[in-house]
Amino acid sequence: MFLGRVAGTVWSTVKWPQAQGLKLLLVRPYRVGDLPPGAAAAAGTTASEPTDDLVVCADTLDAGPGDDVIVAFGHAARVAVSEKLAPGDKPSVPIDAAVVAVVDRVEIPR
Amino acid sequence: MIRGTVIGQVWATRKARGLDGQTLLLVAARDAEGQPTGRLVVASDTLDARVGEDVTVAFGSGARNVLRPGPDNRDLLCDAAIAAIVEGAG
Numbered sequence: 001m002f003l004g005r006v007a008g009t010v011w012s013t014v015k016w017p018q019a020q021g022l023k024l025l026l027v028r029p030y031r032v033g034d035l036p037p038g039a040a041a042a043a044g045t046t047a048s049e050p051t052d053d054l055v056v057c058a059d060t061l062d063a064g065p066g067d068d069v070i071v072a073f074g075h076a077a078r079v080a081v082s083e084k085l086a087p088g089d090k091p092s093v094p095i096d097a098a099v100v101a102v103v104d105r106v107e108i109p110r
Numbered sequence: 111m112i113r114g115t116v117i118g119q120v121w122a123t124r125k126a127r128g129l130d131g132q133t134l135l136l137v138a139a140r141d142a143e144g145q146p147t148g149r150l151v152v153a154s155d156t157l158d159a160r161v162g163e164d165v166t167v168a169f170g171s172g173a174r175n176v177l178r179p180g181p182d183n184r185d186l187l188c189d190a191a192i193a194a195i196v197e198g199a200g
Contacts, residue, residue: 001152001190003120003136031148032117032138042117042161043138045146052149061124070120070134070152074170076189080126100187101125106136108118109161 001076001100002055004029006067010056016094022081023059025099027071028052038110058098060084068103076100111168111193112151114139116159120152128187132177135159135192137167144199153190164196 004027012024029052032043057071058081072080077098114137122129132154139149153167156176168176169190174183176191 001134003150003152030150032146032150033148035117035150039117039136039138043115043146045138045148061126070122070125070129072187072189074189075174075184076128076187079128079185079187083127098126100129101120101122101134103120103122104124105121106118107121108136 001070001072002029003103003106004055004069004071006063006065006069006099007054008065018093019058019095022093022095025057025059025063025069026054027057027069027099028054029071030068035106036108038108042108055097058093058095061099061102063099063102068106069099070101070103071097072100073097111166111172112139113144113164113166113196113199114151115146116161116163116165116192118161126187128185132188137165137192140164151190153192154188155192157192157195159192159195164199165192166194166196167191168193 173191
């Protein structure tokens, strides 16, 4: 899983039927340099690093731009999404990333 | 798996049901030389890892095997888990 901030939304009309009704978000992963100074100190780095690529994620938690979220990959993403879909759709959802939590708080000791 | 350092904890109320009861720690990844790469991973913790400790993080089915070993764990919502607390690496 990774921690990221929702940067936008993706629309598509041509897609696999199993993905109909799934909302897709663009999420930018946080890196150590994006967090408060305590995080860089704990990780042992002060360098500012380049930003990762954006990740397209299915969203069933109604997250929106500006929200901090946790995103899961692979089978865990399909498990999260299948909680909101008909049981028959479970193995066939063609997604590999999903928002699994909307973050309240990140606790980084100083 | 990767090696990294625990730098904090993440809290969320609005989350997928499968995450209920899981402790989620923020881990800063390290490269082969032990230097931080800047990359962050959120991993489930069952070992009571603390901030500042070096850990290994397993992904995918390996992560599910940390939470519940065995073949019948595909219902678990987990793609990254702390598999060990590292005491030394050379």
